[in-house]
Every structure is written in C-alpha cells, then in structure tokens.
Amino acid sequence: MDYIQLQNLEIKLGEFHLRDINLVINEGEYFVILGPTGAGKTVLLESMAGLLSPRRGRVFLGERDITDLPPEQRKVGFVYQDYALFPHLNVAENIGFGLRTSQRSVRRPSLSRHKKKNEHVNRQVEEMGQLLSIDHLLHRDPTTLSGGEQQRVALARALIVNPHLLLLDEPLSALDPGTREGLQRELARVHRELGTTTLQVTHDFEEAVALADRIAVMQEGRIVQVGTPEDIFRRPATPSVARFVGARNVFAGHIEEEVQDGHKSFRVNGLRFAVVTPLSGPAHASLRPEDIILSAESLRSSARNSFPGVVGEIADRGAFLYVTVRINSLAQVPGTCRYASRSAGDLGGTHPSSHPSSRSPHPHPNPRSACPSGIPQGEGTGLGEEGIESPPCFICMITHRSLEEMALEKGSQVHMSFKASAVHVF
Amino acid sequence: MTSPFANKRTLTFTLLGALLLAFIAWPILRTLTSNSPAALWETLLDAEVRRSILFTFSSSAIATLIALVLGVPLAYLLARVNFPGKRLVEGLIDLPIVIPHSAAGIALLMVFGRRTLLGKAFGLVGLKFVSAAPGIVIAMLFVSLPFLVDSAREGFEAVDARLERVARSLGASPWGAFWRVSVPLAWRGILSGMIMMWARGLSEFGAVVILAYHPMIAPVLLYERFESFGLTYARPVAAIIILICLVVFTLLRMVNNGGNGHSSTNHARAGSPDPAG
Structure with a gap:
C-alpha cells in the first residue's frame, strides 16, 4: 500500500514553524493542502521529499518509515511553482533525467547495452511527452517555452520515474488565468490516467475545490481542518477557515436554548436569526454571500430569515457584485427573527453535526463590528442608547442584472433573506 | 541608444574614462611598437626567452589545476552551506590579494623553506621549493587562488x-546532483575563474622571486635583462611577453564570452513572445 502518513511532524526552518502535522493521504488520492501564502506549505512538501529533516515526528510510506531516507531513495516527485527546469538540458533531456539517474548501472555498460538503454529512455520520454501534449517540444530549450509548457515539462519529468507520491508546489499560480484553467484540467486528467498519489499545495480555494478529493487547511503552521471540498466549503471548522474559503459573513454570537419549529436562534449584536444546529451557548455562524437573496419587497418564501436593511458598499467583481447590507433593526430587536409562514418541512432535515475537526484552539477576535466604513449610520433608527450594539452587516452576492432590476444603490432599502439551513454554526 | 555626448555629465565621464584607458593602452602600445621587427625576431629565437615563457605558462597552469581540485569544492561549500565562521573563511580566501606579494613570498619561505618541518618532509620525497619549480608553483598558487575560488563560488551561487x-x-x-546539475551550470564561473587565476599567476613576480630566482620565469628574466643590460635589451623581451599574453588572454576571453553569448541569446529568445505559447 502506498498511502502516506505524517505523524506529529514538527519542522522549523527560519520563520516557518510547523507543528502537530498529522495527515493520512490515501493511495491514488488527490490531496490538496490549502493555506495562505507563508503558512509553511512548501516547507512541508520539502520535508516529505526528504529535502528537509523534521525536528520531530515520522513520515511513513505505507508501512515503511521513510523519515530518514535520503530524497533519491524515496521516489517522491517534486514540481516547484516556477518549474525549476534544468536550463542546460533540452526538454527531452529534462524529462529523461530521472531515468538516466535511477537506471545507471554500476558496471560500465557495454556499447550495445548503452544504446539499448538510450532507446528505452527515448521511448519513455516520447510517451510521457504525448501524455502531456508536449511531444512537439522535445528538442526545444526549456527557457524558450511558455509558462504552461514549462510546467508540463516539469510534470513529465516528475512523473516519468513513476513516483509513489507526486508533490506539486503551487503548480498553477505563476500562470495566466487561461493557461491555468487548461493546466488544471490537464492535472485532473493525468491524475485520472496514471492514478499517482498527488499532494498539491495552493492558496487558491477554487483550484483546491476543482482538483481535490480531500483538502487540508493549513494556517500558521498547523492543520486546522481536513475534509472533502464540500466539508470545507459548507462546514468550515474555524472562523478563519470560513473567511478563507469565502464565507464573507462570519459572526461570533450565542445560540439561544429555546427551540422553535425545530430551529434555534443565533443571537449576534441584538439580531437573532434561525439556525439548525445541535450546539448551544457561545458559537460562530458563517453564511456564504451567494446564499443570501436580496429583494425589494419582503419575500414569502421558504427562507426562515428575512430582514429589512440598507445597502452600504457595492463592490463590483466583474461577473457579480458584493453588496453590503446593514440590518436596520433596533426598533425590531425583539422580533427580528421573522419566521416565514410556511412550514419547517421545506427546510430539509437537520444537518447531522458533522464537525470534521475540533474548534480552533484560539478563539478569533469578535468579527461582529465588521461593517465596512461608508455604511450609512443606521438611517432612521434610534441608535445610540448605551449598551446596544449596532446590528451586523451582511455581505451578499448578486448579479449585475438583479442590481439593475432592483435599481440598487448606496442607501437603498432592501430585504435580505436566507435559509436557516444555509447558516453553518460551529 | 543615446549618444555618449548627449549631456555634459556623460561627456565629462567619457573624457575621464578615456584618460584612464589611454593610461593603460599607451604604454603597452609604446612597448610593442618601439622595437624593430628584427629585434623582436631575434628575441624570439633566444632559447632562454622561449624556455622561460613556456615555463611560466606551465607553472601557472599547474597552480591553476591544484586550485581547481582544492578550491572548487571549497567554493561549492561557501555557496551552499552556512556555517559559523563562514565570513572568516571568505576573508581568509581573499587575504592573498591584499598582502604585498614579496611578503607572501617570505611567509611561504617560513613554511616551505629548507629547514622547516614541511620543507624537510617534502625533501624526503624529493620535492624542494626553494630555487625550484615547485616553489614557483606554490608562490603562484598562493597569490592567485582567490580569483578562482571567488569566481567559482559566484558561479555556484547563481x-x-x-x-x-x-x-x-x-x-x-x-x-550525481553535483556533477550533472551544479557543475554544468556553474562551469562558466569556474572557467572564467581559471582564466583569471592563470593570467594572474603568469604575471607574478614578487612572491616568486623570493622563493626561486632560478629557474627563471619570464617576469624574472625580464627583470634580470633590465638590471644587467639596460632598457634596450629588456624592451623586446617585454614586448614579446606582452604580445603573447595579449594573444592568449584574447583567445581565452573569446571562449568565455562565447558561453556568455549563448546564454544571453537564450534570454533574448525567452523574452520574446512565444508563438507556441
């Protein structure tokens, strides 16, 4: 079995300090480590390749402890972000490098055997070139290739030795968007065809979701969550993971005990909304901007939560826009949570409390006062009494078309609604 | 490309630079042109002159090879490994450049002289340094090895x-990684270090003359002709030595630049828009 296991790995290199790294990567799996730049992802890869010695902990390849094995005996392929092709060799020689190394015989080979081996290497290089659609470039100098072509060469060079594990260090981030998308499909296809166990690190969440069977989120030298892309996307384990994967609305608040129609309420700054959760007491809630519906009038829908608000900042992201909505609430605080008239049956069953990993060891600073500047200060609401905090803002995603249809602009009154089940409580 | 005379500052700098270039070129040209072709030819036929020139070349080449074997590994370590005292080692390597070369000769004599421990030990295997070819080689090695080590180190660092x-x-x-990746890529730095070291070895006088006046290397022969027979007899020898050094140096620089030219065309091609990409 070629599964990879990291046990209590601790690595220190310069400013990077990785701690308590425990991971199992299954045979044939496409595993992605997701984390912001500077989280120490490259350091982790280099220690798995044997290029760095961990301070503590073990690395296993199947049953075999390879922690102290030198890199050349591990059969672990490595592809760097900027390809690291050998500039003194042409494309074919780059790809064949590993074959000529590993098959070097101790005895001086006879001329005919040498020739035979050369033919063998050339044939394999040719095949690998075809697999990655670079067979027409084999005689080129690597410095004359485009970024995407260079990355394919680097990939071919790593794959040709048939490694137990392929390590990819931000393989797509140096490429322009068009090339990146093509190569991303290519990575997925090659992985399907060869089934090589692959570990990729990236800071790009979309890339991780597109490629990964499973994702580990790494922050400040620790693995904070491991799960399927769906897990990470829908059920982030910590507020920072939630923000990192694009849940723009993350609140620290309190779950009220009382259950109403199978829902509990989550209270934050005097605002209460319905959630589905087995938890109680202090907790976090995250809500993705695309799960919020904006409308000019109050909607009669299955969405449990509906609030009137004022449009704040509008940020254009090209294909869509982010609209900040500040709930105009205070007068309505006691009854903020307006339950829709329809039955709870529409909401789908309660989520089984799938918490892939425990809570963050460090409670994050309260994100409640996250209203961006430029929001009109509670128009028409009697804000200002001592002890009453301003209601939270929500960031919602809408299309250009809805923006035009609703004629939204800064200061417009809108209604905002979302399903109780869209809120992830943790 | 702007004209070098585009503004007053550039004009001033050009004139100052030209002065310095003339300072180098004029004396050399004067030496080369002040001799009649017949005198040059006669000097060339002088067996003592030819022998000393060949002897200088080969001594410096041996010194360069010794530094290649001992210095390139050190250069690699300096480029790749951080260790306590690294700055000290780097300083030590460059020390021969700042020591007056006659003082370097004295220092070598203190260690390799006839009555020293090392001198005696080498004497047992028939190797003597004072007034002998090995002394000339170690004198050249001592004063010129920084050029090779520094250049090779820069090559590896790149x-x-x-x-x-x-x-x-x-x-x-x-x-395998060293021979198949590091050395081929650092080769230009190593080669150019070898050329510089060899050229520097050729021109050594001070350290050599302290350890071994005889057998005579070309600079010592020139000095002797000047002292014993005067300028007229020294001049053609100087011209021959300069001429040969110029030819060899130009050839080696062409080899060196040939490599550089190759890499710069690569960069130019890499920079241009790639139709396939």
Missing part, C-alpha cells in the same frame, strides 16, 4: 539550489 533538490528527488545522489 545555480538555483532547487535545481539540485529536483535532481535529488529524481533519484540523483548528492554526487
């Missing part, structure tokens, strides 16, 4: 360490 790591991950041993 090789991305990750290329070696990739080679290791592809199954190359530490030796």
